[in-house]
Structures are given as structure tokens and as C-alpha cells.
Amino acid sequence: MTNNGIQLTEEDITGIKVDAIVNAANNSLRGGGGVDGAIHRSAGPELLAECRTLGGCPTGEARITRGYNLPAAWVIHTVGPVWHGGTQGEPGLLARCYRSCFSLAQEHGVRNIAFPAISTGVYSYPKEEAARIAVQEARRALAENKTLAKILFVCFNQATKLAYQKALAEF
Ligand code: AR6
Secondary structure (H helix, E strand, C coil): EEECCCEEEEEHHHHHHCCCCEEEECCCCCCCCCCHHHHHHHHHHHEEEEEEHHCCCCCCCCCEEEECCCCCCCCCCCCCCCCCCCCCCCCHHHHHHHHHHHHHHCCCCEEEECCCCCCCCCCCCCCCHHHHHHHHHHHHHHHHHHCCCCEECCCHHHHHHHHHHHHHCCC
């Protein structure tokens, strides 16, 4: 499915050959479960070694590393908010994650980038609301950054895919 530079895919993000993949990390940047664990396993120990030099990452911000054994040249690590019912600034923090990633992507001349559904796994962010924010920020980035050609949203399960399809149809 394509939508003016936005594409949905069901592949494992670790196998995607793009300039940059995004990691849904935690504040320590020392690895974890979910997509974070998968990315570290595929990239190899050098990724963790580089992450250790970064001193962590606050929620809503992002940090960039090399991709090491991954097909992607870069990994952009961002820390999404834990869902607490939406009363603790979660939508603003999630939007900041996407903006922080797009800003690093622009600085590094990234033309294509793949995102997992940040915060919607272990961090429990509702999938439809998260997809709406992701699509909104992706559209903004494509309009503002002419180097950026393609944004892939990786739908690791059917519910995530439906959430993105709905968000894409809404705007
Ligand atoms: N490729 C693409 N998407 C994936 C993959 C994969 N290989 N594996 C899982 N997903 P999560 P969060 C999807 O929990 O909610 C970690 O322990 C998954 O189905 O990975 O931001 C970190 O260290 C879901 O749609 O990230 C943090 O502690 C999405 O990726 C915490 O989890 C995000 O799920 C971050 O939680």
C-alpha cells in the first residue's frame, strides 16, 4: 500500500534495506525486549558498545548510531512514552519522538526510513491513536524535507496494520 511516500509493510524491521531504521528503545539505550531486542541481536554487539557511549536518551528524543550487521546504514533510537491513560502528555511525547527521528534523518541525508509502531508494544500506547500521530508526523516530514522520499511503517501484527490503514484513510 502506498500513500504519497508512505508505505505499509509487514516485514521484520531488522531485514529491511533502507538508509535508517528506527528503534523503539528505552531511556538507558542498553537494549531490551520487543523490536529493541531484535535490532540488537541482528546488529551485533558493536551496536550496544556504541549505545553505551551515548549516555541514555530522554523520552521524546532520539539518538543515531551505525547499523553494523544490519542492512540499514543507520539506527535511530527513540524512546516513546509509556501509556498512562493519556493524561501525562503521551500524545505530545509520541509526536516528539517522530519529529526527533525525522530531524536526525534530515541531518544525515536519509532518503528512506522504516519505523516500528513506537510505544504500542510493551509501552501499551493504543494502536489507532499512535498510528494517527505517526501518519501526521510522516506527512509533515515529507512536506518539509525534500531529501526524504519514502517512509515505511512496519506492521508487525494485523491490529497494527489495520490501525495504519485507518489513519491513512482519515487524512
Ligand atoms: N520488527 C518490527 N516491529 C516489531 C518487531 C520487529 N522485529 N518486534 C516487535 N515489533 P515494542 P515499545 C513491534 O514493545 O512499546 C523494549 O523492551 C511490536 O509488535 O518493541 O515502544 C524497549 O527496550 C509493536 O508493534 O516497543 C523498551 O523497554 C512495536 O514493534 C520497550 O520495549 C513496538 O513494540 C519499548 O516499548
